[in-house]
Amino acid sequence: MRDLGAGFHYLLKGQRWVARHGKQYGFGLIPGLITLVLYGAALAALANWGGDAVSWATPFSDDWSSPWRGLFRGFLTVVLFALALLLAVVTFTAVTLLVGQPFYENLSEKVDRDVSPDGTAPESGLPLWRELWISARDSLRIVIRAALWAVLLFALGFVPLVGQTVIPVIGFFVTGFFLTEELTAVALQRRGVDLRTRLRLLRARKTLIWGFGTPLGLSFLVPFVAVFLMPGAVAGATLMARELLGEETRDGDDESDDTDDADDADERTVSGGLGG
Template sequence: MIKDFGAGVALLLRGFRLVFSSPKRVLVGALPAVITAVLMITGWVLLFVHIDSVAEWLTGFADSWSETGRKVVEVAVGISVIAVTLGLSVLLFTAITLMIGGPFYEYIAEEVEDELGGVHEAEQVGWWRGFVVGLRGTVLLVGVSVLFAVPLFFCGFIPVVGQTVVPVLAALVNGYLLGIELTGIPFTRRGKSFRERRKLLATRRSMVLGFAVPAYLLCLIPLAALIVIPAAMAGGTVLAHRLLTAERSAASGG
């Protein structure tokens, strides 16, 4: 497990080397991320401006409480809303970036896989197909993330646990979901479905976590996603290539 986790971290580092070895890859990967960043920053500004109103609306049940009690709950709920939104934002940022920049990231994936030996009879994803596949995957992944976010949201009110265990669990869950997103294009190029992708990645969950959790945490740094996403896309391509090659070898008895 630890060895696989370390191998996953190495894949992310390799993704950085692959992207930054070519200025063109850096520019190609950063352009869709810049567009998405503008959209996400706008959304974040709106959330921060109206967070008091949002927290007040969510804590309507505390209207009859004392002033101090109501304020404490409002602050706690406001912080939790920001934390949950932040976690979802990384997934949404990646998903929107991949949908907007489908051809850009397919270019990176093709170049990376060409260096790894290429993909025989690879399918061209294209912008529209990549958008539809990405949208479907995003809806499913964000839905799963919300299912986990709701209980984690309430666990956040538990003293000590809410400030220690909950953030770690949130990073693991959202990181793993991010890993599923980042391997979408290599799987789609081989005609693999979302279900097949999820099933294969689950066989090396520790490796996926080692790759995706650091990428997720780096994306929490403001604007870092502009360079992290292209690198993580390259690393995800290497991860997918490795797992799919192993699966094909096992199927052929090699």
């Protein structure tokens, strides 16, 4: 139970961090907005033409009498849209992180520098195309795992009583685990931690992971909320990744706020010194 609270605390700390760093929060919204538009268009298309797709896929029911043909195809259309919606929730984070790789890498590095005792952040040393390839490959593996879980839980949902009570709760915990894996991957991949090792780290601290990811997954069910929480979720996941690896972290909650203008001035000073 203590780890559950600690996981939720990291989620809140991440939101507070981006609230104190307005520029990072603004840039972090861009990938989520792009992904939201793409997913919205896809779901709208499915809602519009899903019935036609089901009719095309079930020619054997063309000769069924009314109302059985309509009920059967209507049920399949609802199931198709429900599966698409579930898949959208599960994959939204992965796609957003892939679209916003440069944005979230930059945000995660700034969080590391802000809370690191020596003010440094680990760097992968890989070119951007290589980082994108690794991120896409690992995200696909996670999406496949999550999709298998989604199909299993959807099937178990038809079990009387259990399917309407226990299975939805399990589903939220599973979703929270995979969401957290995707979010912590931003910081862990930069440290050279591969997917198998990441999963082992997360499984060893399941309650901490659930405390972070489960409430986040629940909030993602509310339209548009995912977009606005993503920057803070990346920041919080970076802080939690440091604990998973046992890295020393300076608590910056009570520090004076670093303004974006001050950060820009520091960068110009460093650049000027190098140029001189």
